[in-house]
Amino acid sequence: MEANGEMGLIGENFDSGLMGRMRDDDFESRSGSENFDASGDEFDAGDDHQQNKRKKKYHRHTPQQIQELENFFKECPHPDEKQRADLSKKLGLENKQVKFWFQNRRTQMKTQLERHENMILRQENEKLRAENSVMKEAMANPICSNCGGPAIPGQISMEEHQIRIENARLKEELARVCTLSNKFLGRPVSALTGMSMQNPNAGFEFGMGRNGIVGPSNFNMSLPMGFDMGDGVMGAPPSNSVMRSPMGMIGNDAQQERAVLIEIALAAMDELIKMTEPDTHLWIKSPDNGKEMLNHDEYARIGSPFNSPKPNGFVTEATRETGLLYTNSAALAEIFMDADRWSEMFPCMIAHAATLDVLTNGIGGTRNGSMQVMHAEIQLPSPFVPVRQYRFLRFCKQHAEGVWAVVDASIDFGRNGPNGNPYMSSKKLPSGCILQDMSNGFCKITYVDHSQYDESAVHQIFRPMVNSGIAFGAHRWVATLQRHCESLAILMSPVSSDESAVMSPQGKRSMSKLAQRMTDYFWSGVCPSSACKWDMLHINNMGTSDVRIMSRKISDPSGENHSIVLSAATSVWMPLSRQRVFDFLRDARLRGEWDVLSGGGSMQEMVHIATGQAIGNSVSILGANTAANGNEGNRLYLQDSWTDSSGSMIVYSPINMDSLSLVMSGGDSSSVALSPSGFSILPDGHSSNNNIVGTSSDGSSSSGSDNDNGGCLLTAGLQMVLTNVQSSKLTNDSVDTINDLIACTVQKIKDALGVA
Structure with a gap:
């Protein structure tokens, strides 16, 4: 009756569908501590006399039964038939009694909620009445249009008049802030x-x-x-600017x-900070591979201001990963806030990055409190996955001694479709890392990546990998960072145990820098971005629709002679493990089995510079085996290869002896001409072993358990330079040639590995 009384107070605001919602479980509201039995005949409209004769048999539950039912209700308000049967057996009740108890208990909760809502509506009603009285009183007096006060001079003081004007101005500013x-x-x-x-x-x-x-x-x-x-304050411009x-x-x-x-x-x-807490309920273990997945129900419960509805066709990707790095937190925070150094730290992930604006510079000459607007393009080495383009706000904060946090959040979101646009529509929700120095000299990183993206822009064979978070998630960020730190530690070490010990440290760094430039140039021809301008060729008569071909024009310093660079790339699924494909492609002795330009002969590794502890992480110089190739012993290749838990990569380019001598002596390698080609081998997203990101006890990355039961995604890319081109138009013969070369290369790899 109390609830009915309150319902009458809300007048015309009464929801006519409320009673229908209260009966959605086909029951009437009663106390949750008692039930009654009644057959279906009792509700027969044509048997009123029998209905009046019969009496409902009430059953009052014991306190122990009610306590058990209440405890179960807290966990599951809507038990299924099996759960009700278990409860009835445990408590000595009939299944029907348990069912009616839960129905009545849900009704109680609805009634309490409605009572609370009615109380709020009553308060709002009183507030409106009070405002109505004030408005009636105000209508009797003239009002100043500037400040809202009485227009007749002398009725208010000058101080009150100024306060009213300031209040009106603040309301306008608040409206602008809400709009922004x-x-x-x-x-x-x-x-x-x-x-x-x-x-x-x-x-x-x-x-x-x-x-x-x-x-x-x-x-x-x-x-x-x-x-x-x-x-x-904190780097903000002064008021006179x-x-x-x-x-x-x-x-x-x-x-x-x-x-x-x-x-x-x-x-x-x-x-x-909430998402990186170790014991938070925001993450749950996946039953498939044991990886952490975002608990979307818990995320919705915390009331995140960033949890807005996704656009149609968009999916959410959320991952978390922890690892150890051989560096310190302050140095990493400094690198994250420098766009150029940040790009160098993730060379195969970040195609382009720039700082657009600095909001705050930090405190005391450090990055603590630094805040800036940045632009970044994140890539996956395949032509079938468009680059993700973000404009985001980056904020760096020191929470304690040796504990830093860096967070990103998108502030500008445009739906750039895949048709004619190389970028994938995406949005970065709060993502970033917590960096904490450890007592053993390592730095612990906890990385969270939380994004939304347009799934329709991703090729079908890459969707499992992208959806699993392997492509752009926290696992790849941490694995890449671990490999980069490991490579720097090895290159900077004065002690070397490989064949490059005779080379000076300057020579090793120059070789590594050249190899990185070669790799960056190669990926720019596989994943088009703003870092390097390419023109997409839409050719319908190639016969192989899955090969992407692009071109770009270059000129010599004089500007008279023009050359055109053709780049072709494609991706295929291989029913083999990543490790097997990687070992085959990086073995110089087996190169003749797939390299159509090597003349079918084997090659040998002449120079080896280790860039990691894993076998195959190195920069090498490959030379033709003179015993097998006769007079072709002058053919040289610069090769860069690496593997970690996120994927593997092999990039190579012809290089002449003069350029090699210059680089090995520590000279400037920026003028060395390169024509790179290569491969990326990525997890396919299906096999559980593809999803493992391992970290050894010393902080180095490990590729996890890889076997022949899984599959991988092989991307092949090839660049060809057409010199002294007088016209900007390409001939069909050139396009057919590079298309046939890459198709033949992929087929030879399949044949050599026994893939049908």
Whole structure:
């Protein structure tokens, strides 16, 4: 009756579908502690006399039975038939009694919720009545259009008049802030500041290491909306300068936009800390391979301001990975905030990166509190997966001594379709890493990658790999970073145990730099990005639709002679393990079995520079075996190869003896001409062994258990230079030639490995 009384208070706001929802379980509301038995005949409309005669048999449960039922209700409000049967057997009740108890208990909860909602509506009603009275009283007096106060002079003081004007101005600024926030996140800024308003000490807690990061912090930032943008605080421009925002706005709009960006950065950092906590319920183990998966129900429960509905056709990718690195947290944080050095640290992942704007420079000459807007293009070495393009906000913060955090969050999202556009439509939700120095000299990294992307842009054979998170997820970021740190440690070590011991350290670094330039140039011809301009050739009569062919024109320093570079690439699935395909392709003695340009002869490794502990991680010089090739002993190849848990790569290019001598002596390698070709071997996303990212006890990466039961994705790329081209038009013969070369190479690899 109390509930019915409250329902009457809401008048015309009463939801006519409410009673239908209350009866969605086909029962009427009663106490959860008692039930009654009634047959179906009792509800027969034509047998009223019998219905009145019969009495419902009530059963009051014992306190122990109610306690057991309540405990089970907390875990599962809607038990299935098997669960009800188990409960009835355990408690000595009939199945029907258990069913009615749960129905009645759910009704109680609905009634309580409706009672609470009615109370809120009653309060709103009283508030509206009070506002109505105020408005009626205000209508009797003239009002100033500027400040909202009485228009008759002398009725209000000058101080009150100024306060009213300031209040009106602040309301306009708040409206602009909400508009800008809605532009970046799809919701008003109040959704972000709600938690801060509920807890006035939220900003202080954040600076002192909230959410499990314990230790003092010297990053004493106040709440974002109180951030002073006009006094040069934390790197902000002074008030007498013209402020321009990362999106091109100026003046007050730019000032408000920067305030919104700071609000987004703090919210993103808060979410990253929650997602990297070791005992959080946000991650669950996958039953297939034991990897961590995002618990979407728990993520929705925490009320993330970034959890907005996905566009149609988009899927969510969320991964987390932990590893050890042979470096320190402060140095890594410095690299993450430098776009060029960040790109060098992930050479096969980042096609292009740039800093668009610096919002704050940090505190005390460090990166603590540094905040900037960046642009990045993330690639997977295959022409069948478009590059992901992000414009995002990056925020770096030191939470404690030896503990740093770097977080990214997209602030501009455009739906760039795959038709005619080399970029994949994607959005980065709060992602990043926690870096923590260890007592043994290593740095522990906990990496989280959380993105949404347009699945329709990905080729069918790559969708399992991309969906599993192997392609762009945290596992690949950590594995690449581990391999990079390991390579730097080996190249910088004064002690060498390989064949390159006779080469000077300057020579090894020069060879490594040339190999990296060769690899970057090769991937630019496989994954088109803004780093290198290529023109896509749409040719319909090639016969092989899965081969992507591009071209670009280059000129010599004089500008008179022109050359055209053709690049062809394709990807195929191989029913073999990554390790077997990698070992076959990197073996110089077996090169003649697949290299159509080697004349069918074998080659030998003349120079070997190790870049990692895994076999095959090296930069090599390959020379033709003179005993098998007669007078072709002058043919030389520069080869760069590596393998880790995320994939494997082999890139090679012809190189002449003069250029090799210059590089090995430590000379400048920037002018050495390269024409790279090569392969990437990636997990196919189906086999469980493809998903293992291992870390040895010393922090080096390991490729995990790889066997012949799995499959892999082989990408082959080939570049060909057409010199002294007078016209910018390509002939069909040139296109047919490079198409036949790559098709023949892939077929020879299949034949040599026994793949049908």
